[in-house]
Amino acid sequence: MSERLLVRGARQLLTLRGPQGPRRGPALKDLGIVVDGAVLIHEGKVQAVGPASRVENLADARKAREIDAAGMVVMPGFVDSHTHLVFAASRLADYEMRIEGRSYAEIAAAGGGILSSVQAVRASSSYKLEERARTAMAGMARHGTTTVEVKSGYGLNTKTEMKMLRVAGAMDGKPLDVVPTLLGAHVVPPEFAGRPDDYIENLCVDCIPRVARRKLARFADVYCDENAFSVEQSRRYLLAARRAGLGLKLHASQFANLGGVQLGVELGAVSVDHLENVGPAEVLALAGSETIATLLPGSVFHLASRRYAPARRLIYGGAAVALATDFNPGTSPTYSMQMILSLACTEMGMTPAESIAAATINAAHALRTSATVGSLEAGKQADMILLKLADYRELPYYFGVNHVAATIKQGKVIYQEKEADSI
Numbered sequence: 001m002s003e004r005l006l007v008r009g010a011r012q013l014l015t016l017r018g019p020q021g022p023r024r025g026p027a028l029k030d031l032g033i034v035v036d037g038a039v040l041i042h043e044g045k046v047q048a049v050g051p052a053s054r055v056e057n058l059a060d061a062r063k064a065r066e067i068d069a070a071g072m073v074v075m076p077g078f079v080d081s082h083t084h085l086v087f088a089a090s091r092l093a094d095y096e097m098r099i100e101g102r103s104y105a106e107i108a109a110a111g112g113g114i115l116s117s118v119q120a121v122r123a124s125s126s127y128k129l130e131e132r133a134r135t136a137m138a139g140m141a142r143h144g145t146t147t148v149e150v151k152s153g154y155g156l157n158t159k160t161e162m163k164m165l166r167v168a169g170a171m172d173g174k175p176l177d178v179v180p181t182l183l184g185a186h187v188v189p190p191e192f193a194g195r196p197d198d199y200i201e202n203l204c205v206d207c208i209p210r211v212a213r214r215k216l217a218r219f220a221d222v223y224c225d226e227n228a229f230s231v232e233q234s235r236r237y238l239l240a241a242r243r244a245g246l247g248l249k250l251h252a253s254q255f256a257n258l259g260g261v262q263l264g265v266e267l268g269a270v271s272v273d274h275l276e277n278v279g280p281a282e283v284l285a286l287a288g289s290e291t292i293a294t295l296l297p298g299s300v301f302h303l304a305s306r307r308y309a310p311a312r313r314l315i316y317g318g319a320a321v322a323l324a325t326d327f328n329p330g331t332s333p334t335y336s337m338q339m340i341l342s343l344a345c346t347e348m349g350m351t352p353a354e355s356i357a358a359a360t361i362n363a364a365h366a367l368r369t370s371a372t373v374g375s376l377e378a379g380k381q382a383d384m385i386l387l388k389l390a391d392y393r394e395l396p397y398y399f400g401v402n403h404v405a406a407t408i409k410q411g412k413v414i415y416q417e418k419e420a421d422s423i
């Protein structure tokens with residue numbers, strides 16, 4: 001790791017440098033672009049970043065191994081701050097039935113829906129879960145993600161939730177940084193059907209303390225929505241999680257606007273995610289808070305609901321917006337942050353610059369990792385991607401295409417496109 005690397009020749013180097021806090025309003029558009037830039041890397045961290053004329057003339061740069069980024073866009077690796085990466089099987093039958101016009105109830109009656117994912121994960125070995133997740137993680141690295149949050153939530157009993165979190169933890173650093181989140185309160189499991197309060201109680205007295213004691217998760221997340229948990233149930237769960245030392249996250253206002261956003265802001269949640277159905281009161285609450293508004297357009301696209309979160313109103317209103325894939329087998333089977341940026345721009349009216357800041361520095365804030373990742377600044381981790389683009393706006397513009405030529409994680413090249421790949 002003591003080897004020095006010099007990434008040189010970047011036509012546009014997007015540093016995302018800037019003030020400490022999350023980016024809001026007009027600041028979300030400021031990518032800190034250096035034209036003809038270079039990055040010097042030492043021991044996995046950024047040693048120097050800036051114009052090539054300065055960085056390449058440093059004494060240390062002359063001894064460094066060079067990585068040629070000639071003519072490319074170089075930017076921080078994506079921080080995917082909301083995924084359900086650990087699962088046992090795809091949900092192809094659900095997808096097909098939905099296309100054929102069947103209802104959610106019909107799909108569930110046919111053995112599909114989220115409970116089919118729960119059954120599959122409970123029946124699966126840790127080895128099998130990890131094998132599948134590793135394949136997806138390699139895909140994420142290929143598509144430019146360098147840090148990923150991973151939720152449990154397909155176990156819905158303490159034993160299986162812990163199994164999922166152990167799988168997530170085992171993947172940390174291989175090669176992406178993994179931030180594990182307990183999503184015990186995803187839906188009510190069959191064993192507690194009709195008794196959601198009893199399930200929440202079980203999570204508060206058993207699952208949360210055990211997960212926290214073993215340090216298996218950094219955050220706890222709850223699905224505060226219709227067909228999941230009420231605001232009061234969510235509050236009990238989140239308070240127990242906070243007492244146990246976990247940071248807080250919520251799935252909120254995806255289908256109904258119950259008040260989960262206000263609850264998250266009140267309890268100091270690090271993020272509230274989805275927000276397809278928020279109104280002016282929620283925008284106002286978020287604008288006055290440190291809570292990140294994480295938008296997940298992949299699930300809106302895949303479910304064809306056409307009801308995207310009001311990104312423009314959130315940005316104009318002063319909320320700090322982030323973007324994530326929500327990678328999961330039921331509603332958002334993509335791990336491509338590039339595709340998410342295309343959706344954010346085309347369907348939600350975010351500009352290319354805003355979408356990039358939302359997927360890097362603001363997403364890092366949504367995981368409390370902004371001190372180490374999310375921008376290219378001296379002292380931070382050397383997590384970056386080289387894109388086969390001459391202008392960063394091409395990133396969302398050419399949609400559904402992988403633009404990544406190389407992914408660098410803590411100064412190591414973890415993915416490099418081979419000649420044959422690019423044909």
Ligand SMILES: [Zn+2]
Nearest residue numbers: 082084251326
């Ligand atoms: Zn989710």
